[in-house]
Amino acid sequence: MGRARLKLNLGAALYCPMSNISEIDLQTADAELLEWLRIPSISTLPERKADMNRAAEWLHAKLEHIGFKSEILETAGHSVVFAERKSKTPSAPTVLLYGHYDVQPVDPENEWITPPFEPEIRDGQIFARGSTDDKGQVYAHVKALEFYLRDHRDLPINVKLLIEGEEEIGSPNLTPFVEVHKQKLECDVVVISDGSMFAPGVPTLTTGLRGLAYFEIHVQGAFKDLHSGGFGGAVANPIQALAQIIQTLRDGNGKILIPGVYDNVREVSSLEREAWSKLPFSESEFAKSVHVGELPGEPGFSVLERLWARPTLEINGIWGGFQGEGAKTVLPAKASAKVSLRLVPDQTPEEIAALVTKHISSLELPGVTVEVKFLHGGMPVLVEASSAAAQAAIRALEQAYPGKEVAITRGGGTIPVVATFKEKLNAPVLLVDYGLPDDGAHGPNERFTLECFHSGIKTSGFLYEELAKLT
């Protein structure tokens, strides 16, 4: 076949499980991914239901083609593509690869330089909705499995793929799915590639995610809106009371004031603190990127520490009274706010809900009644960097990026499926991301660099081999 050998940027690496991948292999992989990206699988739009099915079937066929036993499994919403292939090594550990084939909507559509579902490669990047989030990253694994099988006639691990179609709408049917198919999904470790490395060229293992406790506060004063002239000064104002409550939740520097909230916060190890301080991160660039002059936050912690390892409390929304144009002199009957805490180990949403409720009940708020309503919670997740699974991933990244230090980071957000897998399948979850922070995942002109795609394919090979060493 005259296959040109790929120049891998592997420096001194002596062995690469993917060294047989040619330029033509990669060009074929690009062309296939573009085909998948052409299917507008927007999960939130009912009119895209047929496209959702097409996208699932496309992946299903591909997985069958590379030698997996694949099936499309129904849920109450969009289907799940599940595929499986066993290693010939009887003692091989089982890895569950999770990803999603659904994509975000495309608005603002007029800001796209080329149409979101007419993928184009320019300047070494694939521009298309879903390119980095998450079809491109899923397909890096699919091609890695294909090439590995081609060149080695076997996989070093048992592989299960669970590629869902509802990640972009909050995975409403994934927990029941995992519960129903618990046995089918049994595994030793879960791998997810659905985010971004810390910076271009920085191999990254994300070891932690924050949890979430999301609630609403509803304050009621009089039974209906009153005239502020006829009642102002005599009847309590629920917006004032709500502002008062909010002021007891946190201060302007981000310190949470709810008693007990910090009790179960695990301190960041000095090792982690030091490692994070060496990451290529500039607080002033970060401030500039969101057009603010200052980054107020909990004193004594760096921005990354605050984002990754400290609980925070945000008021996500507030409303009450007159919000239209002009001056309506109403004394409102009601005011409401949405509030959420990001949690870190070893906080739990249940514990936080109890503390919040107790705290708000203890406030003296004459003339109003207050209701606190919890909407949902998510557990914080941490895979200790010293654990066998994390060490395997770190070794794989070190081999894929020889000479580069692997960034051990955390994420400030919450990916509920991570906690679901950890809890329901009792398996550690490795977040090995192949995208870049500025890929524009949910915005216009979403992109995935060819370098990320191709490195992802190769990194996956190292990862499978290192995970094979888990016992």
Place this chain on the structure above:
Amino acid sequence: MGRARLKLNLGAALYCPMSNISEIDLQTADAELLEWLRIPSISTLPERKADMNRAAEWLHAKLEHIGFKSEILETAGHSVVFAERKSKTPSAPTVLLYGHYDVQPVDPENEWITPPFEPEIRDGQIFARGSTDDKGQVYAHVKALEFYLRDHRDLPINVKLLIEGEEEIGSPNLTPFVEVHKQKLECDVVVISDGSMFAPGVPTLTTGLRGLAYFEIHVQGAFKDLHSGGFGGAVANPIQALAQIIQTLRDGNGKILIPGVYDNVREVSSLEREAWSKLPFSESEFAKSVHVGELPGEPGFSVLERLWARPTLEINGIWGGFQGEGAKTVLPAKASAKVSLRLVPDQTPEEIAALVTKHISSLELPGVTVEVKFLHGGMPVLVEASSAAAQAAIRALEQAYPGKEVAITRGGGTIPVVATFKEKLNAPVLLVDYGLPDDGAHGPNERFTLECFHSGIKTSGFLYEELAKLT
């Protein structure tokens, strides 16, 4: 004509200028008012423009009929009905009667027992939109003038009527109208009957109204909404900052915290305090009427004192971030609130605006920018009860309700036209109201009791005679 003499509830009154009014006269007055009430003169609805004109023409014709020189004067919005008749006494003072022929919209329409523009008399009450606010009260004056002229062939005062069509939409064109027609409107005293007496059967003179300073606060954090996971803990939250600002404006007991706000507040005289404490007012009934358990307010002042004679600050509205269903983890870019102070003599909106601006600018709010925008202001108004005009009104009410103590009250609201008249025409304004507090002025089933209507006609006669004594 065999006119049955009216039984006036005048106790020991020796003289009544309206004693010639018969039952049939009153029945005719009722029927005429019903006719006017049938015209749906809703000023805020463009599709009612023709009805607005009809309502103005109806009144214009009526005023011509009773012997006034009437005209319909254009404004940039709905027309003003202006009518005039001089007394034969050359030295007679001039009284300007102000009222309005426009009415509120009717929603919620399905709560009306009989349709809002199909007036019905039941249980001694006229049910119709506009019955008490303000067609009924205006018509009490029209009929009083008609009967007085019929029985006395002259009026004791020069009378000007200014009945506008935009009161329910904030009288946007009245100030320019008054400026343009300043000479035409020259008068010694203004009389307005467009509210309610303190309680049924309690003759009332309202001597004061609160002023207003209405502003918006806009707080900006980052340049756009951010993800609370990726930025929460590092970037300021504008809702938190807004809540913090609000907490520095007033406390939960209604005490205003803005430095200097109380500096120019005129103390309530002990005479007024005592008079108000004797009014038939129950704080617990008041609380029950709005379904609250407590009436938090500035310590050391009764509810009526707080409503009438103390400045208050209300948050009229607030908004920011996510307000929909469910849990969106946004760190909002913006938050806003509408805030207004009710002012009392000798505060001015300008002074308060300066204090608010200075105060908010002095706050330390890291990571956000704050804009304060004043929407409008209104001067507080007070006609000293000891003034000649007020004393004339009190004497009139004492004669109309012999044996009853006249309630000298104030209003907690703001009627901007009152300050306009006071300032532009340099005349005291007497608020002599004929309605009742539970007439439901802006709600469904608005009503005006026949007793109020008929007493209003008679009280007006006394009022004209007493005002004739002003020099």
